[in-house]
Amino acid sequence: MIHSKRIRSTTSRYISRLLLAGFMLSATVASAVIHASTPADPFGSVMWKTMVDTYFTGGDVVFDQRVIVSAPKSAENQMHVPITVDATGLENVKQIVAVADLNPIQHILTVRPEQALSFIGFRLKLQQSSPIHVGVQTEDGTWHMGGALIDAAGGGCTAPAAAHSVSNWMKTLGETRALVRRDSKGDARMTIRMRHPMDTGLASGIPVFYMNKMVVKDDAGGVVAELDLFEPVSENPTITLKPSVGNESSVLKVSTRDTEGNEFAFPLSVPAVLAQ
Amino acid sequence: MKQMKVWLAAAVGAACLSTTAIADVTIEEIVADQASGDDIVSYGLGPRGQRYSPLKTLNKGNIKNLFPVWSFSFGGEKQRGQESQPLIKDGVMYVTGSYSRMWAVDIRSGEEIWQYDARLPEGILPCCDVVNRGAAILGDKVYFGTLDAKIVALDAKTGKVVWRKTIGDYEAGYSYTAAPLIVPTEAHGPLIVTGNSGGEFGIVGEVQARNPETGELVWTRPTIEGHMGTLNGEESTMTGKKNETWPGDIWQNGGGAPWLGGTYDPDTKLVFMGTGNPAPWNSHLRPGENKWTSARIAIDPETGEIAWGFQTTPHDGWDYDGVNEFISFDMEKDGETIKAGASADRNGFFYVLDRTNGEFVSAAPFVQNISWAEGIDENGRPIYVDDNRPGNPVESADGKKGKSIFAVPSFLGGKNWMPMAYSQDTELFYIPSNEWGMDLWNEPTTYKKGAAFMGAGFTITPIFDDYIGSLKAMDPATGEVKWEYRNKAPLWGGVLTTAGGLVFTGTPEGYLKAFDAETGEELWKFQTGTGIVSSPITWEQDGEQWVAITTGWGGAVPLWGGEVAKFVSYLNQGGSVWAFKIPESLASK
Numbered sequence: 001m002i003h004s005k006r007i008r009s010t011t012s013r014y015i016s017r018l019l020l021a022g023f024m025l026s027a028t029v030a031s032a033v034i035h036a037s038t039p040a041d042p043f044g045s046v047m048w049k050t051m052v053d054t055y056f057t058g059g060d061v062v063f064d065q066r067v068i069v070s071a072p073k074s075a076e077n078q079m080h081v082p083i084t085v086d087a088t089g090l091e092n093v094k095q096i097v098a099v100a101d102l103n104p105i106q107h108i109l110t111v112r113p114e115q116a117l118s119f120i121g122f123r124l125k126l127q128q129s130s131p132i133h134v135g136v137q138t139e140d141g142t143w144h145m146g147g148a149l150i151d152a153a154g155g156g157c158t159a160p161a162a163a164h165s166v167s168n169w170m171k172t173l174g175e176t177r178a179l180v181r182r183d184s185k186g187d188a189r190m191t192i193r194m195r196h197p198m199d200t201g202l203a204s205g206i207p208v209f210y211m212n213k214m215v216v217k218d219d220a221g222g223v224v225a226e227l228d229l230f231e232p233v234s235e236n237p238t239i240t241l242k243p244s245v246g247n248e249s250s251v252l253k254v255s256t257r258d259t260e261g262n263e264f265a266f267p268l269s270v271p272a273v274l275a276q
Numbered sequence: 277m278k279q280m281k282v283w284l285a286a287a288v289g290a291a292c293l294s295t296t297a298i299a300d301v302t303i304e305e306i307v308a309d310q311a312s313g314d315d316i317v318s319y320g321l322g323p324r325g326q327r328y329s330p331l332k333t334l335n336k337g338n339i340k341n342l343f344p345v346w347s348f349s350f351g352g353e354k355q356r357g358q359e360s361q362p363l364i365k366d367g368v369m370y371v372t373g374s375y376s377r378m379w380a381v382d383i384r385s386g387e388e389i390w391q392y393d394a395r396l397p398e399g400i401l402p403c404c405d406v407v408n409r410g411a412a413i414l415g416d417k418v419y420f421g422t423l424d425a426k427i428v429a430l431d432a433k434t435g436k437v438v439w440r441k442t443i444g445d446y447e448a449g450y451s452y453t454a455a456p457l458i459v460p461t462e463a464h465g466p467l468i469v470t471g472n473s474g475g476e477f478g479i480v481g482e483v484q485a486r487n488p489e490t491g492e493l494v495w496t497r498p499t500i501e502g503h504m505g506t507l508n509g510e511e512s513t514m515t516g517k518k519n520e521t522w523p524g525d526i527w528q529n530g531g532g533a534p535w536l537g538g539t540y541d542p543d544t545k546l547v548f549m550g551t552g553n554p555a556p557w558n559s560h561l562r563p564g565e566n567k568w569t570s571a572r573i574a575i576d577p578e579t580g581e582i583a584w585g586f587q588t589t590p591h592d593g594w595d596y597d598g599v600n601e602f603i604s605f606d607m608e609k610d611g612e613t614i615k616a617g618a619s620a621d622r623n624g625f626f627y628v629l630d631r632t633n634g635e636f637v638s639a640a641p642f643v644q645n646i647s648w649a650e651g652i653d654e655n656g657r658p659i660y661v662d663d664n665r666p667g668n669p670v671e672s673a674d675g676k677k678g679k680s681i682f683a684v685p686s687f688l689g690g691k692n693w694m695p696m697a698y699s700q701d702t703e704l705f706y707i708p709s710n711e712w713g714m715d716l717w718n719e720p721t722t723y724k725k726g727a728a729f730m731g732a733g734f735t736i737t738p739i740f741d742d743y744i745g746s747l748k749a750m751d752p753a754t755g756e757v758k759w760e761y762r763n764k765a766p767l768w769g770g771v772l773t774t775a776g777g778l779v780f781t782g783t784p785e786g787y788l789k790a791f792d793a794e795t796g797e798e799l800w801k802f803q804t805g806t807g808i809v810s811s812p813i814t815w816e817q818d819g820e821q822w823v824a825i826t827t828g829w830g831g832a833v834p835l836w837g838g839e840v841a842k843f844v845s846y847l848n849q850g851g852s853v854w855a856f857k858i859p860e861s862l863a864s865k
Binding site: 199 | 353354394397438
């Protein structure tokens with residue numbers, strides 16, 4: 001079942017509302033340390049070793065300042081904590097894995113940028129103050145790590161989604177707002193926000209139910225980026241990617257799927273680069 | 277915490293793989309399920325639904341040594357009725373539960389492999405408790421229907437959703453509780469066949485067949501005259517002839533929900549579906565036979581066409597659904613072998629039909645004091661007692677309530693959803709039945725989407741002071757009841773019989789009981805701690821014979837029970853599955 005949901009072309013006003021870049025603070029980590037064993041965690045996470053053993057296996061682990069993780073120092077709203085990961089300084093990136101060490105469910109998302117910059121923006125639910133670790137794995141297997149420490153009041157993962165205060169929330173499931181514009185020559189910047197409760201299964205009486213897959217393809221059907229999403233991604237997932245689309249106009253095809261097998265798909269038109 | 281659970285499940289899965297390869301289930305295995313004792317890959321222990329196991333390790337002599345091995349809790353704060361029959365394949369049990377949940381359980385350890393909770397919308401409208409009756413399995417997927425009238429295909433190894441399709445609009449009152457049926461076809465390969473629920477909301481009964489790989493519809497067959505079927509995405513034929521047995525346009529909300537699913541007979545290659553009561557209950561609003569409500573219909577799975585139909589209660593006025601399972605069996609009578617099928621109807625009569633053409637063979641009462649009909653005539657038609665049909669409210673002084681009557685059986689039926697069993701050894705049917713009647717009266721009503729469409733009021737009353745439930749052994753050739761077991765509370769669970777000469781059923785009082793198939797003597801019982809309203813199974817695992825049953829009191833009785841409440845109001849809810857086995861060392865003692 002493919003739902004073609006309403007797509008609204010949005011204005012710059014929406015951009016500013018969506019991406020309140022003003023309160024994002026850079027939290028870049030000190031220079032790379034090459035270690036035979038797991039390096040010490042600059043964030044002092046008690047879960048660090050577990051995170052490495054679970055999510056960052058199959059290669060060396062190094063902290064690398066080219067992995068720039070932008071996050072607020074303190075979560076104004078622990079249901080929606082905005083994070084931006086910029087690893088565009090790294091070549092040959094295979095995947096980007098983000099985890100929240102002290103969440104009851106740690107794995108936030110995995111991104112495989114095929115024809116996209118090594119860049120991802122998203123929002124997560126944070127259960128308590130926690131380090132965020134982002135591993136960017138390159139083709140040689142090495143995990144280039146970055147991260148941030150976020151202070152939070154608590155309760156993000158075990159509270160019911162706001163959607164559930166409306167009895168017919170299922171009717172609007174998958175409704176999407178999307179924006180695409182030129183980021184730089186050859187690259188686009190796309191942001192989508194799709195209605196979904198992203199239920200973690202930890203709120204009393206509400207089974208797990210979240211959008212777990214997002215694929216962006218180009219005109220020819222080639223994969224631009226693939227995302228595996230998990231329970232900690234915020235309600236109404238808001239995802240920003242930077243597809244490498246070239247200079248011509250093109251149509252990106254976005255499709256998503258949730259854990260109940262609901263599928264949503266829509267096209268996103270990218271304008272051509274204006275002649276100089 | 278959640279993540280931890282997922283890892284544990286993966287570890288258990290790996291452990292299983294190391295000892296037993298989990299193989300895909302083939303359609304041949306499903307068709308031949310009854311003969312293989314080491315798995316259960318269909319609802320009813322074979323598509324005919326005989327609920328007969330050829331296993332005889334466990335027998336009358338050694339059943340005293342049948343012991344519980346583990347109990348698996350469904351957990352959660354919501355319990356309610358557990359009517360599910362588990363499936364068994366390669367050391368894994370697939371069991372469904374209330375509120376559209378499903379689990380895979382490692383049989384050797386009783387540990388959970390995965391759990392799936394359907395995300396149900398607000399406002400589902402199940403008429404008679406939030407039950408589910410079981411899953412289907414084919415290839416690498418397991419299937420079950422959910423209360424919001426969806427069918428879900430899950431990866432059997434992980435419990436992740438592969439596809440999910442809509443059977444009906446839950447906001448209009450459609451829901452789904454039966455176990456899906458998987459049948460072979462030449463034209464389309466295996467198909468997964470479902471009915472629907474919602475007869476109390478004026479829905480239209482429909483049978484749907486889908487491609488099990490993709491969930492795409494292959495054919496649909498409405499049960500109500502005047503509605504169009506489909507085949508391969510295009511309109512095929514109309515069911516019956518519009519307005520032949522229905523007046524005006526009331527057929528558009530005519531009910532006839534095949535809510536209990538169906539059976540399949542590999543000999544005749546027919547799917548047998550039972551259909552529910554016509555809507556509304558007030559029969560004065562719909563003069564005519566109201567086809568195909570309260571009927572059995574045989575459908576050709578190649579095309580979705582109705583091969584034959586047989587109405588047990590034409591122009592029903594008592595909520596006598598005709599949904600009860602139609603079990604194929606070969607009957608010896610007067611030196612001939614009849615390709616027969618039998619069904620114990622809500623209306624209190626046990627029917628034998630020729631399953632090749634639907635022709636009536638015989639009928640016999642299986643409950644006492646039936647009042648609405650004097651009997652069944654030679655053509656299979658009820659001889660109605662006209663005074664025992666609730667009066668037309670239009671004829672009353674204020675037009676609001678017709679004459680009330682007391683009819684037997686009650687609308688919950690001589691037999692309700694709980695499936696009977698047929699023993700190939702004793703050649704007897706074991707029918708879980710109930711002895712009760714009802715005061716019933718009709719009221720005016722009009723259809724409104726999502727609202728009850730009944731036009732009737734009722735209360736249920738036991739007929740006898742000391743019991744309602746009655747398990748009967750019925751000889752299909754003679755219509756004689758060979759033995760009876762009486763149970764204080766109404767019986768609401770299915771029956772199992774085995775080549776070991778045993779008959780199993782559960783009681784609302786919490787006992788799983790075993791009887792001598794020949795005499796009805798009670799040989800064994802075990803108290804599970806909550807009421808049983810589900811169907812037992814037996815299979816062979818690692819050379820030992822096992823028995824399992826889901827437990828958890830609920831279903832329609834506590835919701836609609838009327839004066840029956842004093843028999844059942846003290847019963848407590850639950851939600852688990854119990855596994856028993858006879859240890860190898862004790863099997864020969």
